[in-house]
Amino acid sequence: MSNVISGFKVFLLCSVLLLTTTISHARGVYQTNDAFLAEVFNGTLPQSDVVWMKGDVRQTVTDILGHPYAGLRIRYWREGQRSAWILEEIGKEEPITFGVVIDGDRVEQVKVLAYRESRGGEVKYPAFTQQFQNVGLVDNRLDKHIDGITGATLSVRAMTNVVRLALYLDSFISQS
Amino acid sequence: MYKFKKTLLASTLMVAMSSAQAASPTNEEIWQLLQEMKQQLNEVKQQNEQLKTENQTLKQQVVATQAKAEQANETAEALAVATEEAVKASAAQESKTSIGGYGELHYNNLQNQGSGADKDEIDFHRFVLFFNHEFNDRLRLFSELELEHSISGDGQNGEVELEQAYIQYDFNDKHRVNAGLFLVPVGLLNETHEPNTFYGVERNNVEKNIIPTTWWEGGVMFSGELAPGFSYDAAMTSGLNTSASSDYSVRSGRQKVSEADASDFAYTGRLKWTAIPGVEVATSLQYQEDITQGNDLDAGSAVLWEAHTAIQQGKFGFRALYATWHLEGDGPKSVGADKQMGWYLEPSYKLTDAIGIFTRYSLWDNQAGSSVDSEVRSWDLGVNWWLDPQVVVKFDYQDQDAENENDEFDGFNIGLGYQF
Numbered sequence: 192m193s194n195v196i197s198g199f200k201v202f203l204l205c206s207v208l209l210l211t212t213t214i215s216h217a218r219g220v221y222q223t224n225d226a227f228l229a230e231v232f233n234g235t236l237p238q239s240d241v242v243w244m245k246g247d248v249r250q251t252v253t254d255i256l257g258h259p260y261a262g263l264r265i266r267y268w269r270e271g272q273r274s275a276w277i278l279e280e281i282g283k284e285e286p287i288t289f290g291v292v293i294d295g296d297r298v299e300q301v302k303v304l305a306y307r308e309s310r311g312g313e314v315k316y317p318a319f320t321q322q323f324q325n326v327g328l329v330d331n332r333l334d335k336h337i338d339g340i341t342g343a344t345l346s347v348r349a350m351t352n353v354v355r356l357a358l359y360l361d362s363f364i365s366q367s
Numbered sequence: 368m369y370k371f372k373k374t375l376l377a378s379t380l381m382v383a384m385s386s387a388q389a390a391s392p393t394n395e396e397i398w399q400l401l402q403e404m405k406q407q408l409n410e411v412k413q414q415n416e417q418l419k420t421e422n423q424t425l426k427q428q429v430v431a432t433q434a435k436a437e438q439a440n441e442t443a444e445a446l447a448v449a450t451e452e453a454v455k456a457s458a459a460q461e462s463k464t465s466i467g468g469y470g471e472l473h474y475n476n477l478q479n480q481g482s483g484a485d486k487d488e489i490d491f492h493r494f495v496l497f498f499n500h501e502f503n504d505r506l507r508l509f510s511e512l513e514l515e516h517s518i519s520g521d522g523q524n525g526e527v528e529l530e531q532a533y534i535q536y537d538f539n540d541k542h543r544v545n546a547g548l549f550l551v552p553v554g555l556l557n558e559t560h561e562p563n564t565f566y567g568v569e570r571n572n573v574e575k576n577i578i579p580t581t582w583w584e585g586g587v588m589f590s591g592e593l594a595p596g597f598s599y600d601a602a603m604t605s606g607l608n609t610s611a612s613s614d615y616s617v618r619s620g621r622q623k624v625s626e627a628d629a630s631d632f633a634y635t636g637r638l639k640w641t642a643i644p645g646v647e648v649a650t651s652l653q654y655q656e657d658i659t660q661g662n663d664l665d666a667g668s669a670v671l672w673e674a675h676t677a678i679q680q681g682k683f684g685f686r687a688l689y690a691t692w693h694l695e696g697d698g699p700k701s702v703g704a705d706k707q708m709g710w711y712l713e714p715s716y717k718l719t720d721a722i723g724i725f726t727r728y729s730l731w732d733n734q735a736g737s738s739v740d741s742e743v744r745s746w747d748l749g750v751n752w753w754l755d756p757q758v759v760v761k762f763d764y765q766d767q768d769a770e771n772e773n774d775e776f777d778g779f780n781i782g783l784g785y786q787f
Binding site: 219220221261262263264283284285309312313316318319322336337338339340341342344348 | 447450451454455465467499501507509535540555558559563564592595596641642643644645647677679680681682756
């Protein structure tokens with residue numbers, strides 16, 4: 192019984208310690224969309240534009256994500272050869288917000304801006320996101336194998352699909 | 368206009384002059400000519416006025432058309448925004464509560480190598496539903512309801528079980544607490560056991576008999592990150608309740624939080640390192656205050672230590688796990704259950720994105736402390752075919768080996784599993 196009491200004490204201490212740590216911003220938001228865009232374009236945002244989800248675009252986007260896109264259009268910011276995209280996709284249950292920058296027809300960087308799942312948070316670390324650097328698209332598939340994370344296959348899948356989507360949309364706006 | 372008048376005048380004069388050469392026009396004729404000229408000038412003036420008016424109207428029409436186009440554009444934009452907001456709002460409403468699940472159908476064709484019964488059966492082993500709800504940004508409910516073996520009830524083989532039902536609260540974005548009924552943070556399969564995430568039809572025997580997966584308890588657990596890719600869990604939960612009648616096997620000690628005897632608690636700590644993509648290394652340590660909840664005076668506290676790694680690099684996969692129990696007391700010692708241990712090695716290779724092959728060597732022993740050879744060794748090899756990342760068909764062949772042939776089952780298994 193004394194063991195139980197000492198156990199409780201330890202837990203109480205832990206919780207007090209944790210509660211007194213500074214409460215940071217909302218759960219899982221690592222960078223706001225505006226801050227990400229400001230970083231990508233060195234503070235001067237180019238005029239944004241949209242890709243409407245219609246006809247072939249809608250069909251291809253559906254094929255890439257495995258489900259229809261939940262909006263009517265997707266907004267992007269472009270300056271010369273570089274385009275930035277902010278895209279959301281559900282991992283296992285919760286939406287994950289990604290920032291993707293494409294330079295030419297290859298990935299310049301991928302960043303997890305907000306992650307709300309209870310597991311698989313490792314996808315936000317540079318060690319993981321670096322795998323996508325310089326990746327391109329062949330037949331709407333990535334031209335490089337991405338190593339997953341044990342127990343977070345769905346989050347990794349969401350990220351892979353979002354990168355495919357950004358690469359496809361970038362090629363679409365470059366052609367039109 | 369002025370130019371036009373001059374031209375008219377010039378041509379009229381020329382006509383006058385030419386007629387003058389022919390014959391000098393009379394005053395009457397000149398008057399007539401002038402009248403005609405005046406008439407023509409008036410007509411030109413009228414035409415000019417008309418053109419001016421038409422031009423003005425056209426200009427006005429262009430402006431009106433532009434205004435209409437802008438209006439249409441604004442309407443489309445407003446419509447798009449409204450539609451997107453409506454979709455988002457309904458999605459947000461729906462995403463507050465989410466439903467998921469998994470299931471697996473097994474066919475076992477196994478021959479017992481001793482005098483025991485063969486296992487020749489088809490079984491919908493598990494049908495599971497997840498119900499989760501987000502109360503707010505920092506407070507969530509996770510739950511998992513399971514039907515095992517298809518039918519539950521008196522005299523039926525199956526059970527309806529609550530495997531998870533806990534509230535999670537975030538202290539901040541690095542540390543959180545879980546309270547309720549949750550899966551114990553030990554091993555690879557205990558927390559992540561959806562059929563599409565592992566090789567082999569049945570869950571491996573080491574984690575089943577030693578850890579003992581699937582293992583849930585009621586209590587409180589603190590979890591969080593110490594550094595990027597380095598996480599901890601610390602739990603205080605209900606304990607196991609095993610007995611001499613089952614040779615103190617840990618698996619038979621699971622109380623499943625069903626009016627569980629809570630005389631004695633268990634404390635679990637885990638450290639997990641996942642800093643390199645595709646690599647997980649973790650270790651857990653658990654202390655049970657009394658593994659018989661004080662019911663057996665010949666038994667007492669117990670300690671479980673477990674360590675594992677899971678690696679997936681390109682096409683190659685590898686899993687290795689070791690787990691060992693030490694039970695205090697003369698009771699467990701007398702039957703060799705003071706030491707219960709097991710380990711396995713599992714290399715795998717993906718032939719394509721959809722097809723993977725594996726082999727596993729495993730060894731487990733729930734009475735490793737006795738001089739009697741009670742360990743079971745198993746070779747498994749097989750294939751997973753993912754029809755979709757979330758739907759899998761499995762086939763594996765197993766060859767077991769034990770001193771007591773009644774513990775040996777050899778044969779093959781076929782499985783179908785899904786997760787959504």
